[in-house]
Amino acid sequence: MFAGIEEPKTWVALASLCAMEIVLGIDNVVFISILTSRLPPEKRNPVARLGIGLALVMRVGLLFAISWIMGLTSPLFTLLEHVVTGRDLVLLSGGLFLLAKATNEIHKKVEGDEDLGDGKAAAPSVGLIVVQILLLDIVFSLDSVITAVGMIPPEQIWVMVTAVLVSVVVMLLFAGRISAFVLAHPSVKILALAFLLLIGVMLVAEGMGQKIPKGYVYFAMAFSLGVELLNMRFRAKRASRTQTPALG
Numbered sequence: 001m002f003a004g005i006e007e008p009k010t011w012v013a014l015a016s017l018c019a020m021e022i023v024l025g026i027d028n029v030v031f032i033s034i035l036t037s038r039l040p041p042e043k044r045n046p047v048a049r050l051g052i053g054l055a056l057v058m059r060v061g062l063l064f065a066i067s068w069i070m071g072l073t074s075p076l077f078t079l080l081e082h083v084v085t086g087r088d089l090v091l092l093s094g095g096l097f098l099l100a101k102a103t104n105e106i107h108k109k110v111e112g113d114e115d116l117g118d119g120k121a122a123a124p125s126v127g128l129i130v131v132q133i134l135l136l137d138i139v140f141s142l143d144s145v146i147t148a149v150g151m152i153p154p155e156q157i158w159v160m161v162t163a164v165l166v167s168v169v170v171m172l173l174f175a176g177r178i179s180a181f182v183l184a185h186p187s188v189k190i191l192a193l194a195f196l197l198l199i200g201v202m203l204v205a206e207g208m209g210q211k212i213p214k215g216y217v218y219f220a221m222a223f224s225l226g227v228e229l230l231n232m233r234f235r236a237k238r239a240s241r242t243q244t245p246a247l248g
Helices: 008-036 041-063 066-071 086-111 126-151 154-184 186-207 214-243
Strands: 075-079 082-085
Touching: 008 041, 008 126, 008 154, 008 186, 041 126, 041 154, 082 086, 086 126, 086 186, 154 186, 186 214
Parallel strands: none
Antiparallel strands: 075 082
């Protein structure tokens, strides 16, 4: 049942897979936070928890359908000298959806017609938000599971399930804080939407057979976030100095 548990390399693989799943989980949380921010405040947390729960169910379910997952990597047809698989079609569709959704959200934020769920405009239906969360959950789950299958032998499925469970626990623990932080800082929300655009480009590229190392993408995202956090700290210090009355 726990094949390879006594081998050090299995634990190294588990740690690596946990890190990857946590990063993909944070992507999910950011997207869910942005979508649920347009709902009335009392509905945000239940819908966010539902989205995370759906992500858990789909990822674990896909892990136990490894034979079907491997079938998605079989060639379907050739287009412009690129052999297209079922995985390519899923990633391409998900990437295009993510690009369209992130662009639309940036437009609403910048143009000032964003619905904040405060009663000033009609809030979107919960069902529509759940459907959008479900679509992206499918894309993120499929991408993470296919990556996991490539890293771990099928007989060590317990490693994959453990990594997925760890990532979901992290998502549940930090979803509220991440959501509150994103909503409280408009510049961070714009940055998060830019990250989603970047991930969408990466998914489209992978769907068209152009592999972009995830490490480069996530380093760029981490660097940009670090710069923005420094800017926020600087603005906070400047504001505190401005508000402090001069002595004498």
